[in-house]
Amino acid sequence: MSxxxxxxYRYNPETxxxxxxxxxxxxxxxxxxxxxxxxxxxxxxxxxxAFRRSCREGVCGSDGMNMNGKNGLACITPLSEVVKxxxxxxxxxxxxxxxxxxxxxxxxxxxxxxxxxxxLQNDTxxxxxxxxxxxxxxxxxxxxxxxxxxxCCSTSCPSFWWNPEKFVGPAGLLxxxxxxxxxxxxxxxxxxxxxxxxxxxxxxxxxxxxVAVCPKGLNPTRAIGKIxxxxxxxxx
Amino acid sequence: MVTNITSFSRSGLSDWIIQRASAVVMALYTVxxxxxxxxxxxxxxxxxxxxFEQTWMRIFSLLAFVSLAxxxxxxxxxxxxxxxxxxxxxxxxxxVIIIAIFVFLVWGIQVLWGA
Amino acid sequence: MSTMRSLTFDAIIIGGGGAGLRAAxxxxxxxxxxxVLSKVFPTxxxxxxxxxxxxxxxxxxxxxxxxxxxxxxxxxxxDYITDQDAAEYMCSEGPKAVFELEHMGLPxxxxxxxxxxxxxxxxxxxxFGEGGQAARTCAAADRTGHAxxxxxxxxxxxxxxxxxxxxxxxxxxKNANGDVVGCIAMDIETGEVVHVKSKATVLATGGSGRIxxxxxxxxxxxxxGIGMALRAGVPMQDMEMWQFHPTGIHGAGVLVxxxxxxxxxxxxxxxxxxxxxxxxxxAKDLAGRDVVARSMVMEILEGRGCGEDGDHVFLKLDHxxxxxxxxxxxxIVELAKTFAHVDPAKEPIPVVPTCxxxxxxxxxxxxGQAIAQDADGNDQIINGLYAxxxxxxxxxxxxxxxxxNSLLDLVVFGRAAGMYIESALNEGIEYLDARESDIxxxxxxxxxxxxxxxxxxxxxxxxxxxxxxxxxxxxxxxEKNMVEGVEKLAELRGRIANAHLADKSHAFNTARVxxxxxxxxxxxxxxTAIAALERKESRGAHSRxxxxxxxxxxxxxxxxxxxxxxxxxxxxxxxxxxxxDKFEPKIRTY
Numbered sequence: 001m002s003x004x005x006x007x008x009y010r011y012n013p014e015t016x017x018x019x020x021x022x023x024x025x026x027x028x029x030x031x032x033x034x035x036x037x038x039x040x041x042x043x044x045x046x047x048x049x050a051f052r053r054s055c056r057e058g059v060c061g062s063d064g065m066n067m068n069g070k071n072g073l074a075c076i077t078p079l080s081e082v083v084k085x086x087x088x089x090x091x092x093x094x095x096x097x098x099x100x101x102x103x104x105x106x107x108x109x110x111x112x113x114x115x116x117x118x119x120l121q122n123d124t125x126x127x128x129x130x131x132x133x134x135x136x137x138x139x140x141x142x143x144x145x146x147x148x149x150x151x152c153c154s155t156s157c158p159s160f161w162w163n164p165e166k167f168v169g170p171a172g173l174l175x176x177x178x179x180x181x182x183x184x185x186x187x188x189x190x191x192x193x194x195x196x197x198x199x200x201x202x203x204x205x206x207x208x209x210x211v212a213v214c215p216k217g218l219n220p221t222r223a224i225g226k227i228x229x230x231x232x233x234x235x236x
Numbered sequence: 237m238v239t240n241i242t243s244f245s246r247s248g249l250s251d252w253i254i255q256r257a258s259a260v261v262m263a264l265y266t267v268x269x270x271x272x273x274x275x276x277x278x279x280x281x282x283x284x285x286x287x288f289e290q291t292w293m294r295i296f297s298l299l300a301f302v303s304l305a306x307x308x309x310x311x312x313x314x315x316x317x318x319x320x321x322x323x324x325x326x327x328x329x330x331x332v333i334i335i336a337i338f339v340f341l342v343w344g345i346q347v348l349w350g351a
Numbered sequence: 352m353s354t355m356r357s358l359t360f361d362a363i364i365i366g367g368g369g370a371g372l373r374a375a376x377x378x379x380x381x382x383x384x385x386x387v388l389s390k391v392f393p394t395x396x397x398x399x400x401x402x403x404x405x406x407x408x409x410x411x412x413x414x415x416x417x418x419x420x421x422x423x424x425x426x427x428x429x430d431y432i433t434d435q436d437a438a439e440y441m442c443s444e445g446p447k448a449v450f451e452l453e454h455m456g457l458p459x460x461x462x463x464x465x466x467x468x469x470x471x472x473x474x475x476x477x478x479f480g481e482g483g484q485a486a487r488t489c490a491a492a493d494r495t496g497h498a499x500x501x502x503x504x505x506x507x508x509x510x511x512x513x514x515x516x517x518x519x520x521x522x523x524x525k526n527a528n529g530d531v532v533g534c535i536a537m538d539i540e541t542g543e544v545v546h547v548k549s550k551a552t553v554l555a556t557g558g559s560g561r562i563x564x565x566x567x568x569x570x571x572x573x574x575x576g577i578g579m580a581l582r583a584g585v586p587m588q589d590m591e592m593w594q595f596h597p598t599g600i601h602g603a604g605v606l607v608x609x610x611x612x613x614x615x616x617x618x619x620x621x622x623x624x625x626x627x628x629x630x631x632x633x634a635k636d637l638a639g640r641d642v643v644a645r646s647m648v649m650e651i652l653e654g655r656g657c658g659e660d661g662d663h664v665f666l667k668l669d670h671x672x673x674x675x676x677x678x679x680x681x682x683i684v685e686l687a688k689t690f691a692h693v694d695p696a697k698e699p700i701p702v703v704p705t706c707x708x709x710x711x712x713x714x715x716x717x718x719g720q721a722i723a724q725d726a727d728g729n730d731q732i733i734n735g736l737y738a739x740x741x742x743x744x745x746x747x748x749x750x751x752x753x754x755x756n757s758l759l760d761l762v763v764f765g766r767a768a769g770m771y772i773e774s775a776l777n778e779g780i781e782y783l784d785a786r787e788s789d790i791x792x793x794x795x796x797x798x799x800x801x802x803x804x805x806x807x808x809x810x811x812x813x814x815x816x817x818x819x820x821x822x823x824x825x826x827x828x829x830e831k832n833m834v835e836g837v838e839k840l841a842e843l844r845g846r847i848a849n850a851h852l853a854d855k856s857h858a859f860n861t862a863r864v865x866x867x868x869x870x871x872x873x874x875x876x877x878x879t880a881i882a883a884l885e886r887k888e889s890r891g892a893h894s895r896x897x898x899x900x901x902x903x904x905x906x907x908x909x910x911x912x913x914x915x916x917x918x919x920x921x922x923x924x925x926x927x928x929x930x931x932d933k934f935e936p937k938i939r940t941y
Contacts, residue, residue: 060400
């Protein structure tokens with residue numbers, strides 16, 4: 001069994017004038033490890049390798065990265081799914097500034113999330129118990145609230161690459177629709193009026209990279225379509 | 237809300253609808269012309285200019301021209317804002333595009349109603 | 352040290368999980384200058400992994416449900432070293448806290464009448480154990496922790512909470528009087544070390560499951576708050592009490608919610624026998640977690656385990672049907688496919704008891720104030736220091752936590768700490784400033800690593816620590832093995848004190864963070880080990896071959912581990928709830 005060839009994106013702002021790819025050979029002993037396990041093995045030999053990780057089960061969204069050209073979560077991506085010809089190329093998520101190695105600066109991504117006011121707004125007095133919501137109304141939130149903010153979608157989106165300051169991006173828009181679709185939210189008009197400009201929503205060109213990479217199997221393109229429908233219904 | 241003064245309608249929603257509506261007009265116009273050409277395999281100049289003598293055809297053509305102009309502006313504006321980051325070059329390019337579209341539109345009208 | 356930058360807040364909350372965010376929300380609303388300092392972006396905290404739900408008597412599934420029944424279950428579940436005033440507070444305030452979460456937008460699953468969906472969980476009963484199984488755990492499918500954490504983060508955004516994200520708290524700063532007046536923290540992105548001054552320091556740093564080799568806990572659960580507190584001389588309560596969750600996926604350690612059994616799943620051995628019927632004839636698979644975990648280990652030890660090595664049992668779910676699985680347990684289906692390579696709709700999931708939760712921690716009152724003991728064994732409030740969530744030991748979980756009670760603990764006591772700190776700040780708090788020498792004391796540890804020139808590497812030492820804990824302080828414990836474990840840990844402590852940080856760069860140096868975490872793992876492991884050796888009985892999650900029975904005469908007490916002299920003392924359990932009669936200790940059966 002030959003060793004796995006891993007090509008890893010390296011950049012340390014204190015010592016490197018430019019990023020470079022470093023080659024590692026890892027003996028996986030034939031096991032179908034997760035990519036995160038592989039990175040941990042590499043880090044044991046070279047402690048300077050930097051990457052984020054937390055839950056190691058695909059629910060916290062820390063370890064989004066680009067594996068052989070496709071964004072995903074390292075902790076739930078088995079080698080068998082990404083390795084081609086015994087070779088694996090690991091890069092940081094594209095389109096965001098790199099802090100070090102696989103760690104990107106997510107400030108822009110979070111800024112777009114904050115822009116859509118990602119919290120329930122309801123101007124009626126709260127009842128003594130919970131606000132009632134039928135199972136059918138609640139079902140509308142499925143496929144939306146599960147987003148883990150890993151940024152795999154937005155950083156695979158060309159529209160977000162070109163206009164990260166202005167286009168909300170698939171992750172933010174998915175959350176925007178999560179609140180537009182919530183029967184308990186009363187700020188629909190305000191939310192829509194914030195979205196009708198030429199950039200926030202309409203920069204989506206339906207490329208659907210977001211759908212292809214979402215590690216939770218969510219569909220931001222569909223949510224964006226629904227927002228467009230709501231904007232249209234609202235304005236005509 | 238992202239404000240922008242150079243987009244066609246300053247509203248993403250209007251731009252989006254205009255682009256789709258104009259696309260439909262252009263598609264209909266294209267289909268019409270293709271069918272017309274197929275139906276007239278021995279097309280000569282008299283028949284062709286006769287078609288464009290009709291008022292309805294002139295209106296249809298004008299509609300297609302205006303649609304093309306709007307469609308082009310929305311599309312090219314998007315392309316310039318995607319790819320051209322330095323403001324001066326972007327505004328310059330946008331100016332060239334809008335003048336060209338204006339010229340082609342006026343010229344088109346002149347071809348239709350002139351002579 | 353004079354070049355070090357300092358930041359000043361009214362309150363600093365260390366930890367951005369459920370407890371920290373709930374406390375922060377309360378303080379942000381009050382307009383106090385507050386910051387949350389978290390080593391990860393808040394939604395990456397371990398609360399996000401909670402699955403099954405938040406247990407609370409909101410009287411949705413059963414309109415006659417009563418918080419007193421929940422309190423009874425909690426006290427019994429904790430094997431009677433639950434502080435009854437705290438359990439009373441949590442269970443009675445719980446509904447308010449849960450309804451607040453719903454009003455904030457938490458997407459709970461629903462019953463047909465529009466109310467919050469509740470499912471049965473282990474150890475739940477109606478009418479003080481007399482009325483059969485209750486369904487009291489409020490759920491958002493099987494992603495309740497995710498929904499809760501995101502909702503709290505979102506509402507903190509709404510209320511403009513200040514966040515110091517990807518900052519690592521290194522050590523507490525105490526003034527000349529021993530009051531806690533802030534901490535030393537490192538901005539991970541730049542490596543800058545900063546002195547954070549604060550009138551109230553809240554440790555909401557969560558658990559420390561990473562002291563064990565096999566755990567459901569996130570990689571970040573390294574007991575940073577516990578380590579900081581121990582180094583500052585704060586005693587730890589009930590550290591021997593570690594919950595082993597019955598259903599961690601065999602091999603991977605990933606959690607499979609108790610909600611699976613709540614929805615009707617059950618455990619089988621290699622003969623296909625539903626063995627929990629033998630161990631807990633009434634509650635069966637929904638007995639307390641300690642009971643189920645021990646039963647599973649018994650099955651495995653007696654040769655009825657599944658698989659080639661007979662080292663696990665199976666969790667059977669296929670009989671529930673695809674619809675229930677996709678509606679109520681979608682996350683579990685995903686995890687089982689990814690980590691066990693089985694589709695639960697067709698095959699059972701291989702599971703094994705796995706370290707899950709630290710019942711012990713920093714002793715606090717219901718306001719989150721940290722408690723030490725004076726020379727006569729009386730409680731003594733530690734000025735300036737607060738704790739909530741898993742890092743704290745209020746103690747509502749006693750010797751064994753009930754499923755769904757941790758999320759309730761987070762929001763109820765996070766909220767309570769926030770409210771108390773707000774009123775304390777309003778009344779005015781003045782502590783002496785830290786002196787230069789106080790700051791230097793707190794800087795000692797990070798300075799040691801930064802100046803280290805040789806020695807063993809962090810990953811090796813960590814692995815060794817985890818294997819000692821796994822082998823000597825697991826589900827079943829006994830004297831000889833634990834004595835060995837304690838000795839090995841003492842030796843390991845010396846080696847860790849001389850370990851080497853090879854990479855001394857500043858920008859996002861995760862090796863430095865892992866080195867600092869190793870110190871904390873060491874502190875937690877040692878406190879656990881010494882307390883476990885000292886408690887000579889079996890109670891709740893602490894189960895000893897050599898002392899198989901509960902010993903109420905000597906051990907109806909909290910243990911208190913004092914880090915200075917590495918001594919274990921005792922603290923009285925609270926048996927004085929304010930509005931209900933106390934629950935007397937009874938034999939605990941399910």
